Amino acid sequence: MNQQIVTRIKCKDCPIRHRAVCSTADETELASMEQIKTYTTHRAGEPILWRGDEIKFVASIVDGVATLGQTLEDGRTQVVGLMLPSDFIGRPGREKSKFDIVASTDVTLCRFERKPFEHLLATTPHISQRLVEIALDELDAARDWMILLGRKTASEKIATFLSMLIKRQHIERIDGMQPRLALPLTREKIADYLALTLETVSRQMTALQRAGVLEFTDRRHFNVLDMDALRRATGDDEPL
Amino acid sequence: MNQQIVTRIKCKDCPIRHRAVCSTADETELASMEQIKTYTTHRAGEPILWRGDEIKFVASIVDGVATLGQTLEDGRTQVVGLMLPSDFIGRPGREKSKFDIVASTDVTLCRFERKPFEHLLATTPHISQRLVEIALDELDAARDWMILLGRKTASEKIATFLSMLIKRQHIERIDGMQPRLALPLTREKIADYLALTLETVSRQMTALQRAGVLEFTDRRHFNVLDMDALRRATGDDEPL
DNA sequence: TTGAAAACTTGATTCAGATCAAGGTTCTTG
DNA sequence: CAAGAACCTTGATCTGAATCAAGTTTTCAA
Numbered sequence: 001m002n003q004q005i006v007t008r009i010k011c012k013d014c015p016i017r018h019r020a021v022c023s024t025a026d027e028t029e030l031a032s033m034e035q036i037k038t039y040t041t042h043r044a045g046e047p048i049l050w051r052g053d054e055i056k057f058v059a060s061i062v063d064g065v066a067t068l069g070q071t072l073e074d075g076r077t078q079v080v081g082l083m084l085p086s087d088f089i090g091r092p093g094r095e096k097s098k099f100d101i102v103a104s105t106d107v108t109l110c111r112f113e114r115k116p117f118e119h120l121l122a123t124t125p126h127i128s129q130r131l132v133e134i135a136l137d138e139l140d141a142a143r144d145w146m147i148l149l150g151r152k153t154a155s156e157k158i159a160t161f162l163s164m165l166i167k168r169q170h171i172e173r174i175d176g177m178q179p180r181l182a183l184p185l186t187r188e189k190i191a192d193y194l195a196l197t198l199e200t201v202s203r204q205m206t207a208l209q210r211a212g213v214l215e216f217t218d219r220r221h222f223n224v225l226d227m228d229a230l231r232r233a234t235g236d237d238e239p240l
Numbered sequence: 241m242n243q244q245i246v247t248r249i250k251c252k253d254c255p256i257r258h259r260a261v262c263s264t265a266d267e268t269e270l271a272s273m274e275q276i277k278t279y280t281t282h283r284a285g286e287p288i289l290w291r292g293d294e295i296k297f298v299a300s301i302v303d304g305v306a307t308l309g310q311t312l313e314d315g316r317t318q319v320v321g322l323m324l325p326s327d328f329i330g331r332p333g334r335e336k337s338k339f340d341i342v343a344s345t346d347v348t349l350c351r352f353e354r355k356p357f358e359h360l361l362a363t364t365p366h367i368s369q370r371l372v373e374i375a376l377d378e379l380d381a382a383r384d385w386m387i388l389l390g391r392k393t394a395s396e397k398i399a400t401f402l403s404m405l406i407k408r409q410h411i412e413r414i415d416g417m418q419p420r421l422a423l424p425l426t427r428e429k430i431a432d433y434l435a436l437t438l439e440t441v442s443r444q445m446t447a448l449q450r451a452g453v454l455e456f457t458d459r460r461h462f463n464v465l466d467m468d469a470l471r472r473a474t475g476d477d478e479p480l
Numbered sequence: 481t482t483g484a485a486a487a488c489t490t491g492a493t494t495c496a497g498a499t500c501a502a503g504g505t506t507c508t509t510g
Numbered sequence: 511c512a513a514g515a516a517c518c519t520t521g522a523t524c525t526g527a528a529t530c531a532a533g534t535t536t537t538c539a540a
Contacts, residue, residue, distance in 0.1 A: 052480060070387040073477045078387040091376055096480055098380055125365070132368065135375040136331055140338055142382035147310040147318040149389035150435030154497065187518060195390030197498060202519055219506080219518065237313045240292060240336055394527065427488065437528060442489055459488065459536080 009039065009062075014110070019086035020060040021134060024126045032124070036116045042066075042103040048089070049101040057111045058090030064107030065184035069100040069192070079193035081142070082185075084168055088134050092118050105184050149195050152235055157194040158204040159233035162214070166224070178223045208233070249279065249302075254350070259326035260300040261374060264366045272364070276356045282306075282343040288329070289341040297351045298330030304347030305424035309340040309432070319433035321382070322425075324408055328374050332358050345424050389435050392475055397434040398444040399473035402454070406464070418463045448473070 011017060011030050022033055039062070042048055048066060049055070061083050068081035080099065083089060089101060092114065112120075121128045148160055162181070171179045183190070187198040187205075194201065208214050209222075213229045216222045224230055251257060251270050262273055279302070282288055288306060289295070301323050308321035320339065323329060329341060332354065352360075361368045388400055402421070411419045423430070427438040427445075434441070448454050449462075453469045456462045464470055 068383070070383065071477070072387065072391060072475050074475070076387075076391040076475075078390045080383040080386045093373065093376070098480060099383070128368065128372065132372050132375060133333065135372060135379055136333075139375055139379045139382060142379060142386065143308070143310065143320040143339065145386060146320045146382065146389055147312065149386055150318045151312060151316045186516085198518080199499085199520085200497060203497095206519075235312050235314070235316075237311070240338060426486090438488080439490085439529085440527060443527095446489075 010034075011037075014062065016060060016062055016086040016110075020110070021088050021127060021130050022060070024130045025124070026126065029124050029126055032120060033112070033127075036112050036120070038111045040109050040111055042107045042109070044103055044105050044107075046103050047100065048103055048107070048109070049097050049099075051097055051100050053097050055090055055094060055097050055114055057113050058088065058092060058117050059109040059111040061085050061087050061089065062108040062110050064103060064105045066101055066103050066107050067185070067189060067193070069102065070098075071100070077192050078195060079189060080145075081138070082193060088131070090114065092121055092131070104189060154194075154196055154200050155204050155207065155233060156235040157196060158201065158208065159213075159230055160236070161190065161194055162208075162224075163230055163234055178225060179227070180217075180221065180223050183220045183222075250274075251277075254302065256300060256302055256326040256350075260350070261328050261367060261370050262300070264370045265364070266366065269364050269366055272360060273352070273367075276352050276360070278351045280349050280351055282347045282349070284343055284345050284347075286343050287340065288343055288347070288349070289337050289339075291337055291340050293337050295330050295334060295337050295354055297353050298328065298332060298357050299349040299351040301325050301327050301329065302348040302350050304343060304345045306341055306343050306347050307425070307429060307433070309342065310338075311340070317432050318435060319429060320385075321378070322433065328371070330354065332361055332371070344429060394434075394436055394440050395444050395447065395473060396475040397436060398441065398448065399453075399470055400476070401430065401434055402448075402464075403470055403474055418465060419467070420457075420461065420463050423460045423462075 011022065011034050014020075014022075017023065022030060025033060040059075042064075044064075051071070063085055066083040066089070067079045068083065069077055069079050071077045083101075089109070090097075121131065148157055152160065165181055165183075166179055169181070171181065185193065187201045190196075191198045191201045196204075205216070208230075209216055211229070213226050213233065214222050214224050251262065251274050254260075257263065262270060265273060280299075282304075284304075291311070303325055306323040306329070307319045308323060309317055309319050311317045323341075329349070330337075361371065388397055392400065405421055405423075406419055409421070411421065425433065427441045430436075431438045431441045436444075445456070448470075449456055451469070453466050453473065454462045454464050
């Protein structure tokens with residue numbers, strides 16, 4: 001596991017301070033977290049943790065994108081989670097990872113050894129409460145993804161994926177400007193996340209472009225031309 | 241919502257006492273839970289909570305089976321969770337349900353008004369710790385289901401579903417006896433859970449019977465004749 | 481007890497997306 | 511900066527499961 005320890009950033013200057021597992025921690029609590037944290041970076045494509053590995057640490061994603069993946073015995077794979085900045089990696093109270101975690105872009109982690117973190121959890125209600133919220137939010141997200149995997153068509157899947165990226169990266173339309181997005185995954189990884197093939201992903205993205213819904217500036221960047229059309233193309237009811 | 245209040249059962253005599261959200265509660269804590277609980281029953285087929293409804297209560301399933309479901313705007317449906325005895329329904333801290341919850345067999349719930357339960361959570365670390373465990377276990381289960389929905393074939397889906405039923409109902413093979421199982425869902429609901437059609441579910445079950453893996457005694461009951469063959473038919477790696 | 485509805489099975493046909501195939505474009509690195 | 515490797519696109523064909531169809535069996539209410 002190729003990784004590199006980088007300079008510590010002060011928690012109060014941290015870009016994910018207000019959204020991560022530490023968001024509800026007060027100054028004293030933050031000080032104890034600061035004690036036990038380490039920053040590491042992982043290059044795009046490198047594994048962070050394999051299925052079956054001992055879970056030595058938990059972490060928040062500070063920057064970059066990682067995938068949580070599953071594999072069947074014959075090699076078919078499914079990405080079961082997309083981890084963006086402020087998301088929490090690892091599971092307190094579990095010895096071994098059930099999933100492969102792979103850096104999809106260059107990733108910076110704010111890492112805690114598992115044992116000290118578990119101690120912190122047991123003694124700091126603010127942090128354990130935040131972790132419940134995070135777990136329940138992820139559970140809702142996983143269940144939303146289940147209807148996508150089970151019942152949506154290829155074009156609905158692509159539209160839902162792109163809408164989700166826009167929503168989760170907190171990208172807003174600023175007076176008339178159309179949102180511009182970077183795809184953090186290759187066509188192949190998008191296919192693994194949506195349960196399609198890379199050919200189908202490619203074709204459906206081309207179709208959305210031809211329909212005038214969006215416009216690719218290069219293979220990994222696009223502008224949304226018609227946000228409402230994209231929303232309608234997801235097949236979803238209005239969100240609650 | 242047709243429901244019926246039934247006689248209270250004492251917590252210490254409760255069949256799910258050792259597995260539900262109350263499992264780590266001590267005697268004092270159990271006493272406070274006993275204060276605010278109510279038992280209700282729901283007939284097979286009746287809704288317990290619709291998507292968009294205000295969440296007035298949370299509950300443990302004492303007996304029976306309920307489904308958590310999602311619907312797309314054109315009516316396509318996906319069951320995103322199967323709730324068995326000791327499972328927890330509802331989400332503290334959320335105002336409205338994101339899912340339809342429907343009794344699939346007759347169901348008995350041990351119910352708590354949401355607000356008093358949230359108070360209990362905030363003041364009873366044992367219960368909130370247990371709720372984190374439950375949420376994280378459900379998250380793992382949801383992610384396991386994602387690879388089924390995305391990448392498994394129809395026959396692997398059926399084999400996985402039947403294996404899961406055996407595992408979650410804690411049915412053991414007792415000296416040579418083959419496990420006998422009741423299907424708690426109709427073919428149509430199984431199809432909604434596995435993202436298949438009811439016709440495909442029917443055909444694949446017939447195929448497993450013809451292959452000698454299992455044997456139906458009637459439409460809702462079967463014996464497993466070859467547990468190893470069933471396990472192999474799931475397509476999974478060995479579990480960790 | 482019986483008639484209708486619900487649940488299930490089996491067969492024929494269709495189709496969305498997979499697979500197979502052949503190139504084109506953009507990175508990477510020596 | 512050249513060449514190989516990744517990554518992506520587009521086309522032709524195939525296939526697993528959906529859809530359409532026609533029954534049979536079971537359940538349940540009147």
